[in-house]
Amino acid sequence: MRAPDLDRLVLDAAEEVLETMFFATVMGNAAAAPAGEGSLAARVPFRGRRSGAVTVAVCPEAARGLAAAFLALDEDEVSGEHAREVIGELANMICGSILGRLHPDLIFELLHPEPVAFPASPAGTAAHKAFDIGAGTLSVAVELQS
Amino acid sequence: MAFNVLIVDDSAAMRSFIGRVLDVSGFPVGECLEAADGEEALALLAEHWVDIVLTDLNMPRMSGEQLVRRLEQDELLRSIPVVIVSTDRTDSRVRQMLALGARGYVTKPFLPETLRRELEQVLGVTS
Numbered sequence: 651m652r653a654p655d656l657d658r659l660v661l662d663a664a665e666e667v668l669e670t671m672f673f674a675t676v677m678g679n680a681a682a683a684p685a686g687e688g689s690l691a692a693r694v695p696f697r698g699r700r701s702g703a704v705t706v707a708v709c710p711e712a713a714r715g716l717a718a719a720f721l722a723l724d725e726d727e728v729s730g731e732h733a734r735e736v737i738g739e740l741a742n743m744i745c746g747s748i749l750g751r752l753h754p755d756l757i758f759e760l761l762h763p764e765p766v767a768f769p770a771s772p773a774g775t776a777a778h779k780a781f782d783i784g785a786g787t788l789s790v791a792v793e794l795q796s
Numbered sequence: 797m798a799f800n801v802l803i804v805d806d807s808a809a810m811r812s813f814i815g816r817v818l819d820v821s822g823f824p825v826g827e828c829l830e831a832a833d834g835e836e837a838l839a840l841l842a843e844h845w846v847d848i849v850l851t852d853l854n855m856p857r858m859s860g861e862q863l864v865r866r867l868e869q870d871e872l873l874r875s876i877p878v879v880i881v882s883t884d885r886t887d888s889r890v891r892q893m894l895a896l897g898a899r900g901y902v903t904k905p906f907l908p909e910t911l912r913r914e915l916e917q918v919l920g921v922t923s
Contacts, residue, residue: 671906747905758884759854762806762854
C-alpha cells in the first residue's frame with residue numbers, strides 16, 4: 651500500500667476511535683507531534699503474517715481530557731496512572747482499527763500497550779501523522795515490518 | 797429481568813467503561829463482575845453464575861481465546877454465552893472466534909447501542 655493510503659487510513663482510524671469512545675474529534679492536521687514534559691505515549695506492538703507497532707502520543711492537556719471523557723471523571727480527578735492507562739487503551743484501539751482496515755484477511759496478535767519515551771518516530775515508520783484534536787495534539791506512528 | 801454479567805479485560809479502565817456503557821445503554825444488568833484475565837474469570841465462574849461473559853482477547857496469563865476454549869470444554873459452563881469485545885477486528889479473527897464457540901463479537905471502538913443490540917441478540921431478548 652502506498653504511503654498516502656496509509657496516511658488516510660490512520661486519519662480514519664483516529665477519527666473513529668476518538669468520536670466513538672472519547673467524545674473528541676480530529677479538527678485537522680497539527681504542525682508537530684506532541685513532545686515534552688507531561689506528554690504521554692504508548693506503543694502497541696503486533697505480530698502475525700505482518701509485524702510492527704503503532705505508537706500514539708498525546709500532549710498533557712489532551713491526555714487529561716481524553717482520560718476524563720473515557721472514565722467519566724472531572725479532569726481534576728484524573729491521575730497520572732489513569733491517563734497512562736487510557737492512552738494505552740487509545741493506542742490499542744487505534745492499532746486494531748488500522749490493522750482491520752489494512753489487512754482484514756489476516757489474524758494479528760496485539761501485545762499489551764507499553765509506555766514509550768519520545769521521539770515517537772522510530773526507524774521503520776511507514777506513517778506518522780499529527781492531529782489537532784481541539785484540546786491539544788495527538789500523533790500516530792505506524793511501524794511495519796514484512 | 798436483569799442479567800448477571802462478567803466483564804473480562806486486563807484494563808481496569810476498559811472494564812469500567814464497558815460497565816458504564818451497559819448502564820447507559822439501558823441493558824438490564826443485575827450483578828456485574830469483573831476479571832482481569834481468563835484465569836480470574838474461571839475462578840469467578842466457579843463461585844458465581846452469570847448469564848453472559850464479555851471478554852477481551854489479548855490478555856496476560858490466559859487470553860480470551862483460551863478462555864473460550866476452556867468454557868467450551870466444561871459441561872456446565874459451555875452454556876454461558878460469550879461475547880468477544882476486542883480491538884482485533886479482522887474478519888479472520890471474528891470467524892475464528894465464532895467457530896470456537898463465541899456467540900457474539902463486538903469490536904472496540906463501539907457505540908452503547910451496538911453493545912446492547914449484540915447482547916440482546918445473543919441472549920434472545922427484545923428491548
